[in-house]
Amino acid sequence: MEFEMERFISALFDRSPPHAVEHLQLVLIPLTTAFIIAFPTAVLLTRRRFIKYTDRVMTFFNMGQTIPPLAVIAIFFPFLGLGRTPALFALTIYALLPIARNTLAGLKGVPQDVKEAARGMGMSEWEMLFKVEIPLSMPVVMAGVKISVVLTSGTAALGALVGGGGMGAVIFAGIDFFRAELIIAGTLIIGVIAIVLDRLLTVIDNILTPPHMKT
Amino acid sequence: MIKLDKVDKVFPGTTVPAVDQVSFQVDEGNICVFVGPSGCGKTTILRMINRLVEPTGGDIYIKGQKVSDKGVNPDYLRREIGYVIQQIGLMPHRTIEQNVALVPRLLKWPEDKIKPRVKHLLEMVGLEPDEVAQKYPHQLSGGMMQRVGVARALAADPPIMLMDEPFGAVDPIVRGRLQDEFLRLQKEMKKTICFVTHDINEAIKMGDHIVIMNKGRLVQHGTPMEILSNPADEFVKDLIGSDREIKLLELTRSEEIVEHTDEIPEVVNKKDCFIQAIDPVQRALETMMKKDSDLVGVRDGESFIGTISWEDIKKHINRISGDQA
Amino acid sequence: MELFGGSTGWFAGFYDEYLGFVSFIIRRWDQVIEYTFNHFSLVLTVMFFSLVLWISVGLLISRYEKLANTAFGIGNILFVIPSISLFGIFITIPMLGLGRTSAALALILYAMMPMVRNVYRGIKSVEWPIIEAGRGMGMSPLQILFQIQIPMAWPVIFAGIRVTVVMITGIATVATYIGERNLGRFIHHGIARESADMIIAGAVLVSIIAVLLDFILGKIEFKITSPGLRREQDQN
Ligand SMILES: Nc1ncnc2c1ncn2[C@@H]1O[C@H](COP(=O)(O)OP(=O)(O)OP(=O)(O)O)[C@@H](O)[C@H]1O
Ligand SMILES: [Mg+2]
Numbered sequence: 001m002e003f004e005m006e007r008f009i010s011a012l013f014d015r016s017p018p019h020a021v022e023h024l025q026l027v028l029i030p031l032t033t034a035f036i037i038a039f040p041t042a043v044l045l046t047r048r049r050f051i052k053y054t055d056r057v058m059t060f061f062n063m064g065q066t067i068p069p070l071a072v073i074a075i076f077f078p079f080l081g082l083g084r085t086p087a088l089f090a091l092t093i094y095a096l097l098p099i100a101r102n103t104l105a106g107l108k109g110v111p112q113d114v115k116e117a118a119r120g121m122g123m124s125e126w127e128m129l130f131k132v133e134i135p136l137s138m139p140v141v142m143a144g145v146k147i148s149v150v151l152t153s154g155t156a157a158l159g160a161l162v163g164g165g166g167m168g169a170v171i172f173a174g175i176d177f178f179r180a181e182l183i184i185a186g187t188l189i190i191g192v193i194a195i196v197l198d199r200l201l202t203v204i205d206n207i208l209t210p211p212h213m214k215t
Numbered sequence: 216m217i218k219l220d221k222v223d224k225v226f227p228g229t230t231v232p233a234v235d236q237v238s239f240q241v242d243e244g245n246i247c248v249f250v251g252p253s254g255c256g257k258t259t260i261l262r263m264i265n266r267l268v269e270p271t272g273g274d275i276y277i278k279g280q281k282v283s284d285k286g287v288n289p290d291y292l293r294r295e296i297g298y299v300i301q302q303i304g305l306m307p308h309r310t311i312e313q314n315v316a317l318v319p320r321l322l323k324w325p326e327d328k329i330k331p332r333v334k335h336l337l338e339m340v341g342l343e344p345d346e347v348a349q350k351y352p353h354q355l356s357g358g359m360m361q362r363v364g365v366a367r368a369l370a371a372d373p374p375i376m377l378m379d380e381p382f383g384a385v386d387p388i389v390r391g392r393l394q395d396e397f398l399r400l401q402k403e404m405k406k407t408i409c410f411v412t413h414d415i416n417e418a419i420k421m422g423d424h425i426v427i428m429n430k431g432r433l434v435q436h437g438t439p440m441e442i443l444s445n446p447a448d449e450f451v452k453d454l455i456g457s458d459r460e461i462k463l464l465e466l467t468r469s470e471e472i473v474e475h476t477d478e479i480p481e482v483v484n485k486k487d488c489f490i491q492a493i494d495p496v497q498r499a500l501e502t503m504m505k506k507d508s509d510l511v512g513v514r515d516g517e518s519f520i521g522t523i524s525w526e527d528i529k530k531h532i533n534r535i536s537g538d539q540a
Numbered sequence: 541m542e543l544f545g546g547s548t549g550w551f552a553g554f555y556d557e558y559l560g561f562v563s564f565i566i567r568r569w570d571q572v573i574e575y576t577f578n579h580f581s582l583v584l585t586v587m588f589f590s591l592v593l594w595i596s597v598g599l600l601i602s603r604y605e606k607l608a609n610t611a612f613g614i615g616n617i618l619f620v621i622p623s624i625s626l627f628g629i630f631i632t633i634p635m636l637g638l639g640r641t642s643a644a645l646a647l648i649l650y651a652m653m654p655m656v657r658n659v660y661r662g663i664k665s666v667e668w669p670i671i672e673a674g675r676g677m678g679m680s681p682l683q684i685l686f687q688i689q690i691p692m693a694w695p696v697i698f699a700g701i702r703v704t705v706v707m708i709t710g711i712a713t714v715a716t717y718i719g720e721r722n723l724g725r726f727i728h729h730g731i732a733r734e735s736a737d738m739i740i741a742g743a744v745l746v747s748i749i750a751v752l753l754d755f756i757l758g759k760i761e762f763k764i765t766s767p768g769l770r771r772e773q774d775q776n
Contacts, residue, residue: 063747063751065706066706066709066710066747066750066751066754067710067743067746067747068709068710068711068712068713068714068724068727068743068746068747068750069623069710069711069713069714070710070713070714070716070724070727070728071710071713071727071739071742071743071746071747072743074727074730074731074739074742074743075736075739075740075743077731077734077739078730078734078735078736078739079736150619150620153620153622154620154621154622154623155622156622157622157623157624157625158622158624158714161731162731168622168624171622171624171625171628172624172717174628174632175624175627175628175631175717175718178631178632179632180628180629180632183625183628183629183632184625184629186625187621187622187625187629190620190621190622190625191617191620191621194620195620265676267672267675267676289678290678290679290680291678292678293675293676293677293678294677294678295678298673298676298677300669300672300673300676301669302669302672303669303673304669304670304672304673304674304676305670305673306670306673306674306688306692306768307670307692307766307768307769308691308692308766308768308769309766309768310768317677317679318677318678321677321678321679321683351766351767351768352768353768367677
């Protein structure tokens, strides 16, 4: 493999930064939107009135996973045209699945006896949700968000295919011209974004998780 | 048959020994019961005998041979020693039949010998072979699983059995029945058995010999009678509990204290108040209370041999426990 | 469109609007067959090597705990690398270049994480009393591995295989950008020509393959998993 340090440095520091900002947007906007949609939906689905739909929704989510990431990116583009909008749309949908699934799993995993005890102490349904169920399921929920971060930051590299920008632009240039330096530089920055976000979420997780559940 | 000589075990990463300078001997055909509070090292002793754990000091002998000898392959050694583990540990992915046949298959018994053997064993521990053989462990109750655990340990007819709280997971009534059945089996099998429990009553009932442990040390050992009539210290006394006298009555046969006479007293006849000579004295007491009489007739089979009175029982209690009171 | 009696009536309208990809598939049948075949063969090749390699690694690290963290570290890093980058990096290695070898290698690396993790988890999920019983009955370490740990870990290992197959089937589409002629090509060209029909055709076909493989594996899993373990699975 030909590898020129100079070209690598220039790829990393001259060419990448604007794309890195785009990439960060391609990750954060879908992730936040996805959380705002998926978390309450999943919580709602575990409420008594909707619980009968949970399995069906889970099946739907699991099927969603079989759609290839490239297809997800591509699918909105004929309807929404070139640009960031189709990419953001697609990535949001992609990020939904792990968050929703883990929220459901987390809430379902709260032991029945803990809930009984809470009810026995006279907690209302809402109090129980906010004081018992959500705090106890937080580690699982956060794990889902982290999976979404990794999936989204990787898949966002495909956003460039539909004109969404991001680090994919640099990587695809590298593929078209057989330039390992560009590919590696692009990958490195995506990796850094994913890892930094992951660490940030760990910090948030530590703040949100009740002290006795920490390992 | 089994001999421990100053055996120590200090687990890595700990400083307090789990087993501390323990020596004793189990004779062939005997049941030796280890009893003591949780964490006193009972399981560890069993696991050292079949080399699941290696002692850090001392020696263990089986039939005069050191188990730690270079020539002894631990896997082969274990196939010769039946082991009923505390947590039962049935293989969930195998049927009951396959679970029981585990050791015979390891020993490469011919299949046509295994099938009838499994059937026989399941019957022996009181399970219906046709009903349970093809089931999986999760389809059985806790008590049934324990029986399967015992059957599995007996499968290859090992001369030695290590039984770690084999009747722990069942209610007292079922436990009593399992104990009775097992003692009946043992009369024929005559195996050398190390039996762990933390229930002193079980120890007295099952043991030819009892080893009392506390914090890794052997506190006292001897026959149930020796231990009941002569507890070594406060710990043993506490362990035996305040009903020591009653337990002694369970261990004494009525014929030992019977007042021999040929004449059947009228009151005994009228109230139909009789027991057998081999019944424990405990039974005499119960019968007296039930029939509201202070005299009970003792028979040996059909023939009348004498009576036991309330006074006789009191004298007996004073005799066996009074000396060291 | 002749197939359904011209372009009149509500059905034709519905068909034009939403099912255009069906007629695309019918029109390009030969290509569909070729791409599907290539897709399948790539996924199967990758799965074959992944099973051999990653199950061995999973078993190895369940025995040698110290290696486990290293293996998971590597798996995690590989997982953070976007698929397109991994493909890209492989083609710039002179020995490999454009084509199947690069595509397969990249996908095998991707399979590491879910496979190794599940093998390890499955083996570790066997509770110690069962292992203790096995040892106590005189089973050798290898007998414990093959007669207890692996059979009991099957449900978890298989879950890992299924996740991996679905994932590899999806990511394989991206390999079209390094010269694989598989179903990803419909999506690739669909973007270039702004053809929704082409994109949807590609997406639907890939999803069908993924679901189909998952379904078949599910059947196999049911067949080879001991009924004694099924109830425990239901509880998860
Ligand atoms: N593998 C091990 N590593 C470290 N310590 C151990 C190990 N196994 C047992 N111990 C310790 O050794 C001591 C004796 O344990 P053991 O299991 O023999 O007790 P036990 O008498 O069988 O108790 P129980 O009645 O609860 O079964 C305990 O303090 C226990 O914590
Ligand atoms: Mg124990």
